[in-house]
Amino acid sequence: MANGASPHSDRPALPDGLVVVVKRECETCQMIAPLLRHFDATVYTQDDPEFPPDVSPIHDSDLSVSWHHEIETVPTLIRIIDGEEMERTVGWLRSDWQRITGIDTLGDELPAMRPGCGSMSVDPNLVDVLRARFGDSALKSRRIELADLDDEMEVLFERGVTDGLPVVPPTEQRVLRMLEGTTRRPDDVVAVVAPDLVEVTVEKVAINAVMAGCKPEHLPWVITALEAVCTDEFNIHGVLATTMPVGPVLICNGPGTRAIGMNSGVNVFGQGNRANSTIGRAVQLVVRNIGGGRPGEVDRAAHGNPGKVGFCFAEDEAGSPFTSLAVSRGFSADDNTVTVFAGEGPRVIVDQLARDPNHLANTFAACLRTAHHPKLVIGFDCVLVVGPEHGHVFAEAGWDRDRLLSELHARLQIPGADLVRGAADMAEGVPDWLAGETLGKFRPDGLLLAYAGGGAGLFSAMIGGWANGSTGSRPVTRRVVP
Amino acid sequence: MTRLLLDPTSERTVLQRSLLPRPATLQGKTVGLLDISKPRGDVFLNRLEQRLSELGAEVLRFKKPTFTKPAPVDLRHEIATKCEVVIEALAD
Numbered sequence: 001m002a003n004g005a006s007p008h009s010d011r012p013a014l015p016d017g018l019v020v021v022v023k024r025e026c027e028t029c030q031m032i033a034p035l036l037r038h039f040d041a042t043v044y045t046q047d048d049p050e051f052p053p054d055v056s057p058i059h060d061s062d063l064s065v066s067w068h069h070e071i072e073t074v075p076t077l078i079r080i081i082d083g084e085e086m087e088r089t090v091g092w093l094r095s096d097w098q099r100i101t102g103i104d105t106l107g108d109e110l111p112a113m114r115p116g117c118g119s120m121s122v123d124p125n126l127v128d129v130l131r132a133r134f135g136d137s138a139l140k141s142r143r144i145e146l147a148d149l150d151d152e153m154e155v156l157f158e159r160g161v162t163d164g165l166p167v168v169p170p171t172e173q174r175v176l177r178m179l180e181g182t183t184r185r186p187d188d189v190v191a192v193v194a195p196d197l198v199e200v201t202v203e204k205v206a207i208n209a210v211m212a213g214c215k216p217e218h219l220p221w222v223i224t225a226l227e228a229v230c231t232d233e234f235n236i237h238g239v240l241a242t243t244m245p246v247g248p249v250l251i252c253n254g255p256g257t258r259a260i261g262m263n264s265g266v267n268v269f270g271q272g273n274r275a276n277s278t279i280g281r282a283v284q285l286v287v288r289n290i291g292g293g294r295p296g297e298v299d300r301a302a303h304g305n306p307g308k309v310g311f312c313f314a315e316d317e318a319g320s321p322f323t324s325l326a327v328s329r330g331f332s333a334d335d336n337t338v339t340v341f342a343g344e345g346p347r348v349i350v351d352q353l354a355r356d357p358n359h360l361a362n363t364f365a366a367c368l369r370t371a372h373h374p375k376l377v378i379g380f381d382c383v384l385v386v387g388p389e390h391g392h393v394f395a396e397a398g399w400d401r402d403r404l405l406s407e408l409h410a411r412l413q414i415p416g417a418d419l420v421r422g423a424a425d426m427a428e429g430v431p432d433w434l435a436g437e438t439l440g441k442f443r444p445d446g447l448l449l450a451y452a453g454g455g456a457g458l459f460s461a462m463i464g465g466w467a468n469g470s471t472g473s474r475p476v477t478r479r480v481v482p
Numbered sequence: 483m484t485r486l487l488l489d490p491t492s493e494r495t496v497l498q499r500s501l502l503p504r505p506a507t508l509q510g511k512t513v514g515l516l517d518i519s520k521p522r523g524d525v526f527l528n529r530l531e532q533r534l535s536e537l538g539a540e541v542l543r544f545k546k547p548t549f550t551k552p553a554p555v556d557l558r559h560e561i562a563t564k565c566e567v568v569i570e571a572l573a574d
Contacts (some may be wrong), residue, residue, distance in 0.1 A: 142489040152487065161490050170488045195552075198492040207490045238550030289490045471548040473517075 011068040014085070015042050019078040019102060021060070021071045024051035026117035028092050029075050031110060039101045046074065046120040066121035067134045073116040077101075091116030100282075115129065119226050128173035139172060139203055150349050156211070163290050165279065173220035178206040179217025183482055190223050191230035193291035194237035195298040200226065200290045205282070208289055212282035212310070217260050218275055220480050221338060222282040225250050225312075228340040228476040229283060235473045237340045239466060240293040245305045246466040248287075249343035249383070250280050250312035251450055253326035254336030256480060259312035264316035266454035268385075269346050269461070280310030305345040313452060318386055320451035322397030328401060328449070329477045336480035341383055341448065342473035343463040351390070352458040357397040360390060363405065364460065365411035369441055371464040375419045377427040377439045381446040381465035381475070382407075387453035390460045401449055412441035443468065448475060505567060509538035514565035516553065517545040530569070539567070 016040035022029035025047055033052035036043055036248040042058065045051050046066060049059035060066050073090035075127035079087065079100050089096035092114040098106045102130055103171070121130060144159075146152055152169040156162055168174065193200050202223065209222050227246050230234045239246055252262055254278070263273035271277065287293045295304065317324045317333070326337040349367045364384065371382050386394070386404075394404055416437040421429040430439065446468060453459070466473050505511055513534050515527050531541045544561055546553045553561075561568070 083570065094567065140487065142493050144487040144489055146485040150485075156487070170490060172488060175488055196492060196494065198494060200492075204492070205488065207488045211490055232551075235551055237552060238548075242550070262535055282511065285490070290492045292492070472550045 012065050014065070014069065014078065014080050014379075016080050016082065017042065019080060020042070021046065021066060021074055021076045021078075021119070022052065022057075023074050023117070023120060024048035024084040026074050028114050028116045032075055032092055032097075032107065035097075035107055035110075038106065039103060041077075049064075053366045058393060062133070063121045063126070063130060064134060066119055067130050072122050074119050075116055076119075079282065083160055085302060109137035128177045131162070131176050132172040135176075137172065139175060140187065140201075141175075141207060146235060160294075161211070161285075163284060163288065165309065167285070168213055169457050170207045170210040172306045174210045175203070175206050178216050178219055179203070179209050180215065182206075184223070191226050193226070193230055193287060194293070195240060196288050196290075196292035198292070198294060200286060205286055208285040209278075209282040212285050213274065213278040214282050215260075215274070215278075218279050218282070220482050221250075221252065221256075221260070221279050221336075222286075224478045224480045225283045225340060226286055228338055228478040229287070231476050233474040234340055234342065236287060236293070237298075239473055240287065240291075240299045240478045242466060243300050243302045243475040244466055245301055245303045245308075245343045245344045247305065247308035247391065248280070248283060249307065249341045249463055250283065251325055251329070251339040251341065251383070252279075252312065252314045252337070253317065253324050253339070254337035254480070255334065257317075262314035264314040264452045268313045268452045268454070269311070269317075276312050276314070277310060280307075280312030282310070283312075284308065284310050307343070307345050311343070311345075315450045316452045317386070319390050319391075319455075321399075322386070322401040322404070322449060322451055323352045325448060326448045326477060329475075331479065337477050338480060339448075339475055339477040341381070341463070341475045342466040343383060344465075346385065346461045349460040349462060350458070354458075355393060357394050357399050357404075358407075360393050361407045361411060365408050367410060368408065368447070368462060369414070371441075371462060373428050375423065375426060377414060377419060377430065377441050378443060378446075379467060380442075381448065382442060383450060383463040385450045385452050385461040385463065387457060387460045388451075389458045391451055398405070403445060403451060407446060409440060409442065409444070413438050414441060415439075507538070508534065508567065511539050511566045512542060512564060512570065513539045513543055513567045514542050515559045515569065516561065517543065518549040519546050520549045 020041050021044045023046040036052055036055045043055045044060045044065050045057040046060050076088055076090050078085055078088040078099060094107050094112045098104055123126045128232060153166050156167055184202045189199045189406055190205055205223055209219050260275050262275045262440055293299050316326050325339055328335055333339050351360055351363040372380050416434040416439055419430045420432050420435045421427055423429055517523050517527055534541050542564055
């Protein structure tokens with residue numbers, strides 16, 4: 001049934017004869033109310049139990065009759081024979097009412113036609129509550145019953161299902177509303193989540209998305225990010241278990257980022273934007289609550305980073321002088337995509353004086369060299385997020401994405417003698433046998449370029465990665481499916 | 483009215499398994515050592531192998547392809563079928 005109403009036993013039967021459903025708030029109902037005295041009918045009222053007067057209306061106080069009989073408009077007139085609905089009309093259409101009641105002159109003094117009003121059972125403010133109350137719930141999750149004196153926020157903290165911040169209590173109506181954001185069925189399996197290697201369904205993702213504060217339109221992005229994170233390439237198990245301070249960084253591309261109001265500008269990595277803040281958080285809540293990845297257990301990070309609550313942002317494609325990250329990874333500019341990167345917190349790159357792209361590239365290279373350790377190379381990837389004022393310098397000089405990346409890689413070829421253990425009086429470094437080699441700081445595809453940030457400030461940012469390639473984590477990009 | 487929330491967890495119940503009794507001696511027992519492929523792990527495990535051999539144990543060595551991922555199922559199976567004693571430890 002369209003509203004998910006149960007087709008079986010708890011559906012209240014309508015009596016044989018004529019049935020009318022009205023509400024006082026509706027002017028069409030008020031207009032036809034006097035007619036109800038002229039024929040025998042069972043009248044259900046949705047709002048005022050005394051309306052209409054003189055016909056002994058039945059108050060459909062919990063809207064059970066309206067819900068189960070899919071009343072979408074009031075007034076609705078139905079004819080029932082032997083418990084079966086034979087016909088119905090909605091609103092006021094004089095010819096229909098005359099035919100169904102068999103009274104040829106019914107309402108002759110009224111206009112021939114007048115549309116009705118929305119039934120309270122389809123009121124957007126009530127429909128989720130009603131679906132939870134009467135719907136043949138497709139949701140299979142265990143119910144947690146709260147005692148009268150329980151504070152629902154505190155119960156969720158006590159059950160260990162939050163990230164240390166309060167979560168939105170996942171009631172059935174909130175979860176049902178969340179599920180409106182996807183075309184996927186609640187029992188569809190999204191991924192197998194490490195470390196416990198448990199299948200997570202769309203329903204469980206939706207519950208955690210509610211808790212994170214997502215809106216329904218954010219859900220497809222959360223699902224896609226989880227699909228990407230739970231691949232062997234991304235290796236969320238290792239990202240969790242490592243003592244390094246990394247977590248999934250979500251970089252979103254495509255027109256959908258604007259449609260759901262994601263931030264790609266001022267304070268792009270910071271607080272204040274609901275989509276950015278909640279999509280990444282929902283992913284981490286699923287990893288915690290479904291996968292079992294909890295700090296101090298499988299999550300062994302020595303320090304972690306604040307982005308492990310959730311780190312998600314959009315690329316500023318409209319303002320960018322470069323092709324987008326997603327396009328560089330083989331997707332179309334019209335695709336909505338999520339790229340996941342195992343990253344630490346972002347760090348600023350300051351250069352307020354460079355107006356020449358070569359000078360700025362020198363600054364970028366010098367700062368990127370320090371990622372993780374100035375003497376550690378090849379083993380870690382990095383995301384460079386160019387800010388608008390820095391991007392302007394490259395745009396004016398005609399440097400595109402490939403040019404900037406190749407200039408940076410060229411500047412990051414380092415003599416092995418400078419990198420070996422003990423060089424520069426630092427024990428950390430590469431093995432001695434590499435002393436005669438020239439080593440790139442990053443693998444050829446180990447430097448990812450994105451464009452985001454506020455329009456004022458000659459800054460960019462870098463997000464260091466984790467053990468890369470097949471032995472660690474590789475960035476993964478997935479297309480968002482509604 | 484009853485207030486209900488939906489459970490956000492996997493609803494799994496963890497199976498509790500009890501440990502086997504400790505062997506009284508390692509004499510003649512097969513002990514597995516798993517190198518997780520971290521730098522210098524072999525230095526540590528070489529020394530352990532030496533000490534265990536002195537106690538009369540037969541030592542088998544295994545190695546994970548990468549420290550960042552769980553040991554492959556086949557490797558875990560091989561260890562379980564060939565060894566009588568496992569020394570479990572975390573290292574970094």
